Amino acid sequence: MRSRIHWLALLAAALFLVNGCAGASVLSAVPIAATGITKATQASRPINDSEEYYVGRAVAARILGKYPLDQNPKLTAYVNEVGQTVARKSTRPQTFRGYHFAVLDTPEINAFACPGGTIFITRGLVRTCATEDQLAAVLAHEVAHVAHKDGVNSISKARWTQVWTAMGAEAARQYGGVAGNLVTLFEGSIDDVFKTIVVNGYSRTAEETADQEAVATLTKAGYDPGALPQVLDKMMAKEKGASGGIFKTHPPTSERLAKVKAEASGAPPSKDEAARTRRFKSISG
Amino acid sequence: MRIPITCKKAAGVLVALGLALLVLGPGTGWGETLEVTQPNQYLYPDPDFAGTPMGAVPAGSRVQVIRQAGDWYKVNYQGMEGWLNRQAFPTPPAGSKFSLPGLLFGAPVKETTSDEVALAGKGFTPEVESGYRQKHPELNFAQVDRVETFKVNPAKLDAFIREGGLNP
Numbered sequence: 001m002r003s004r005i006h007w008l009a010l011l012a013a014a015l016f017l018v019n020g021c022a023g024a025s026v027l028s029a030v031p032i033a034a035t036g037i038t039k040a041t042q043a044s045r046p047i048n049d050s051e052e053y054y055v056g057r058a059v060a061a062r063i064l065g066k067y068p069l070d071q072n073p074k075l076t077a078y079v080n081e082v083g084q085t086v087a088r089k090s091t092r093p094q095t096f097r098g099y100h101f102a103v104l105d106t107p108e109i110n111a112f113a114c115p116g117g118t119i120f121i122t123r124g125l126v127r128t129c130a131t132e133d134q135l136a137a138v139l140a141h142e143v144a145h146v147a148h149k150d151g152v153n154s155i156s157k158a159r160w161t162q163v164w165t166a167m168g169a170e171a172a173r174q175y176g177g178v179a180g181n182l183v184t185l186f187e188g189s190i191d192d193v194f195k196t197i198v199v200n201g202y203s204r205t206a207e208e209t210a211d212q213e214a215v216a217t218l219t220k221a222g223y224d225p226g227a228l229p230q231v232l233d234k235m236m237a238k239e240k241g242a243s244g245g246i247f248k249t250h251p252p253t254s255e256r257l258a259k260v261k262a263e264a265s266g267a268p269p270s271k272d273e274a275a276r277t278r279r280f281k282s283i284s285g
Numbered sequence: 286m287r288i289p290i291t292c293k294k295a296a297g298v299l300v301a302l303g304l305a306l307l308v309l310g311p312g313t314g315w316g317e318t319l320e321v322t323q324p325n326q327y328l329y330p331d332p333d334f335a336g337t338p339m340g341a342v343p344a345g346s347r348v349q350v351i352r353q354a355g356d357w358y359k360v361n362y363q364g365m366e367g368w369l370n371r372q373a374f375p376t377p378p379a380g381s382k383f384s385l386p387g388l389l390f391g392a393p394v395k396e397t398t399s400d401e402v403a404l405a406g407k408g409f410t411p412e413v414e415s416g417y418r419q420k421h422p423e424l425n426f427a428q429v430d431r432v433e434t435f436k437v438n439p440a441k442l443d444a445f446i447r448e449g450g451l452n453p
Contacts, residue, residue, distance in 0.1 A: 047408075047409075049333065049334050050356075050409075050410075051408055051409040054409040054410065054411070054413065054414050055409060057414065057426070057429050058414065058417060058424070060429045060432065061421075061424035061425050061426045061428070061429050062424055064424075064425040064428040064429060064432075065423055065424050065425050069428055069431070069432070076435060077435075077437075080435050080436070080437050081437055081441070081442060081445045084437045084442055085442065085445065085446055085449075085451060088325060089452070091337055092334060093325065093327055093338060094325065094326070094327055094334055094338075094370070095334050096334060097433065098436070100432050100433055100435045100436070101435065102432045102435060118429070118432055118433070132449070182408065182409075182413050182416075183413055183416035183417050183420065185408075186408075186409050186413045186414075186416075186417050187417060187420065187421075189409070190417070220452065221451055221452055222446075222449075222450065222451035222452040223451065270450075271450045272449060272450025272451075273450075275448070275449060275450060276449045276450070276451075279448075279449070
């Protein structure tokens, strides 16, 4: 009896010490541990920030298997400066591992927003832009796709449900290594996202929402939101005779252009655009 | 065997003390102040980056920790309560309670294959990525790692914004 009491006392004190060091309520341990068991049997839950990040990395790796990175460090640094300037004014200024911007060394005209915040713009699209504000408009549009999780939202619900089923099965048998089933499901998820952002494009609604957000972001950042319809106009002019790439994934239709023009028309005038255009031209060549 | 009364009392006190510490300890332990060491940190209404930030928390700010859930800390910053991601203070100061991860106690969850809780909470982990990479050696993850090093120095970004006549 005495030793049992001592053990209880020691256990209680030890629990407190461990808890104190870990810096969290022991009461939270129960829900967390229980959640682990419950969640594994749930049909689905939204993809979390960390999972979104790993999906984004794999999608980026596939894109970089198709296009090499541009090797101009000044241009890369500049695109990152413009990108970070708009990202911090977006509806999602932060992601799990932050936003990163890179230029792809191809004359194709395109841009890709990988889940989690890695954004690619092709050298062809940088050259299509005539000003820093137009470059900012393209990047703000892509940031909006990340903010809205348009990439990960293209993972089919059926597949995500299977992820949960696989996780439950693996957890039940104590999980001794990388689950082949999870890897296969991960692979399928990457395919879903890749098809959407590189091959088929987002839905019209997702595109229009990204345009609206880009206009708001540009205005907040101090850029001219009118730069978005300007760059769409340029893309429409280049579209004649083209059908793939950005013309399929981000189709610059006249209807879309009209909407963006209307949204951007009420914005206050942007100052110092000439200075920004000078630095754009000095770097983009 | 008979237990002396004093011994019983001492044991009772120990139990009571232990239980009291257990119950009250976390409450009295909270309120630790941490300094935000990273720039561009934001307070969120929920522990999720997808929400609309409540406001910026500049580097150097001190926040009072209310509780922790995984990678997120509920904090009080200038009277405003919200959630800060752990990336705001990646290295807690020496002696901080938050320096020791305690998986079952709500500290940052370790992403290890042997960890059932981590497994149940995270479907796509570094281990799953590793399995995917083995299946697809043609993919260029080295370049992805390189892209993730592309960062902008906060002071340089401030100068860039200022020189361009943009809004800070």
